[in-house]
Amino acid sequence: AQSVAQPEDQVKVAEGNPLTVKCTYSVSGNPYLFWYVQYPNRGLQFLLKYITGDNLVKGSYGFEAEFNKSQTSFHLKKPSALVSDSALYFCAVRPMGGNKLTFGTGTQLKVEL
């Protein structure tokens, strides 16, 4: 069975500092990995995905994520955080050939002035 772990319920960073939101996964075979963001009382917005190729994936709003197969991780990063980045972030995984997307429990990011 596939699973996703987001080990931090909350991450706090100061505006202008780099941010990292952690994600590790477990899946049989090669994974397809996704990051979504959710603002309060809204749906999820797609940020980026890793399918194959370059381990560093660039996405929307200046976010990027690094795929590390040996560590089974797909951490979300941004070089300089904004207060407006404060939201709930979800990592998700689907195995190659599979049709079910499995989500982590989410990480609340708070960017402070």
Added chain:
Amino acid sequence: DGGITQSPKYLFRKEGQNVTLSCEQNLNHDAMYWYRQDPGQGLRLIYYSQIVNDFQKGDIAEGYSVSREKKESFPLTVTSAQKNPTAFYLCASSSMMRSSTDTQYFGPGTRLTVL
């Protein structure tokens, strides 16, 4: 959220009542999904549909029913058999579920509260 609409935004239900949540998409996507979101639990799949007139149960289908009579529409009924229906419900769609690389896009959600 663009392209997928959900209504109503807020819904209140008395115990014992069935309620139907609407989901419409104009993205010409084949696949549609319903998820339930509870605090601290992430998203759990209720039902999904790959084509019109076909749908499959997800991980937590008990107490829910769906239909897929049109490509654009995938309504979810929360029945009185659902023991704890208070939650945030999210509808999603993707162009082709058979492709593992496919991206799901989400609607704005419906918050259901049982009084």
